[in-house]
Amino acid sequence: MMSNENKKALIAMSGGVDSSVAAALMLKKGFDCMGCTMRLYENDMIGEDLFGTCCSLKDTQDARAVCDKLGIEYNIYHYEAEFTKNVIEPFVCSYERGETPNPCIRCNKYLKFDILYEKAKALGYDNIVTGHYARIEERDGHFYLLKAVDPKKDQSYVLYDLTEEQLSHTYFPLGEMTKDEAREIAAGYGFVNKDKKDSQDICFVPDGDYAAMIKRYRNKEYPKGDFIDLQGNVLGTHEGIINYTIGQRRGLGIPADRRLYVKRLDTENNRVILADDEDLFDKEVMVREFNWITGDAPSEPIRCQAKIRYRHKEQPATATIFADGKARIVFDEPQRAITPGQSAVLYDGEIVLGGGIIV
CATH class of the missing domain: 2.40.30.10 (Translation factors)
Structure with a gap:
């Protein structure tokens, strides 16, 4: 249980079933709730129309329909500039450094539980609510982040960057239940999105093609270079550092007498080092x-x-x-x-x- 007594909550709603059920559960607990969707990027940035992403017109319509069903206010807030600065730009820079980033972690830290929470406070709402599968418990005067009850849906990994202060003003109503139970609740309320599939890809890369998105964003091509083995022998030509990640086997496009995997990305020399599985x-x-x-x-x-x-x-x-x-x-x-x-x-x-x- 949260220690604060403010019974007002701003619900971050993606248009999916989880955040919709979170809103219903908070309302059932007696909270004064308002739903909102964060508009985070322009569709031309990712090369998709608005019907192909989690910030799509259909998603905002679904979120609004759920709020109408629950009888609570709904708003859309625009944070495109903040999202570009705190999530997309670091994502692209990370790939250019030869890394493989997880942008959802930065989005949670900087957008949902920082910028949106400041918006909530300005509106008089002291709590943020999301549909994440995780739990928060207060013990001995401290707020702890815990795994969800359902190990298949646990999302605590992408929430590690939150602070205790942020946790003290946050609710994860789905942390105690399974996805099937959440869908049953959504069906009971007659939500339009009760059977909606979960989104699988990064929201601003809906087709999963990270390299193509980065090229569009930077408006540039990345230079080819050498594939080499651990002894420095040249094995072939790669298509640009941003196309590869550690452990990758598929898509290398080089002839070899055995399976080879990406061991390391040498950005300084624009080389991709390949090795056997046991070397990983x-x-x-x-x-x-x-x-x-x-x-x-x-x-x-x-x-x-x-x-x-x-x-x-x-x-x-x-x-x-x-x-x-x-x-x-x-x-x-x-x-x-x-x-x-x-x-x-x-x-x-x-x-x-x-x-x-x-x-």
Whole structure:
């Protein structure tokens, strides 16, 4: 339970079933609710019409229809400039550095739980509500981020960058339920989006073609270069650094007598280093911009579990958090394809301790 007594909540609504059910549940709890959709980018930026993305006209119509059904106010707020600055530009820069970023994490940190929360406060709403599958609990005067009850839907990984202050003004009503239960609630209310499919891709790259989006955004082509092996032998020609990620096998387009995988991206020399599968395993990972959710991080190494990508099962590890915002994570067993730009997130059982960006 949240400690604040303000019973007003701004619901971030994508037009999907999860945020719609979140709104219904908060209303049922007696909150004075208002729904809103954040308009984050112009459709010409991503090369799609408005009917092909999660900020589509159809999605805003669905969100408005749900609010009408619930009898609550609905508004659309424009944050295109803020989204470009805080999410799209860092996303593109990350790829240009040879990384593979997760823009949803930055969107949660800077847009949903920072800029939108400031908007909520200005409107007199002291709480932000989203349809994320995660939980928040207050224990001993601290607010903790926890995994969702349903492990198949758990989204705590993309929320590690929130602060305790942000958590104290946030509700995740779906954290205690399964997706099937959420759909049953939506059907019970007769929501127009009760059978709507979940979005799978990054919202501003709806076709999944990151490289094409980056080329459109920068209005440039990226130079070809050499594929090389670990001994420095040239194996072929790559199509530009932004087209590749660590662990990738498909789409390399080179003849080889065995399966080869991307081991590393050498942006300084515009080379893609290929190796065998067994060469992709490492025990140690360094991260930057580490966020320890409950404030001061421990000064001594800690035992924990850590995951290095959204679909990765957390593994036993020892983590050392440094005062400069960096951290070292040493896994008990080597992990495959540790990828710069992705986030390493630390857990203590069901509690999210914090995380940072892999370097």
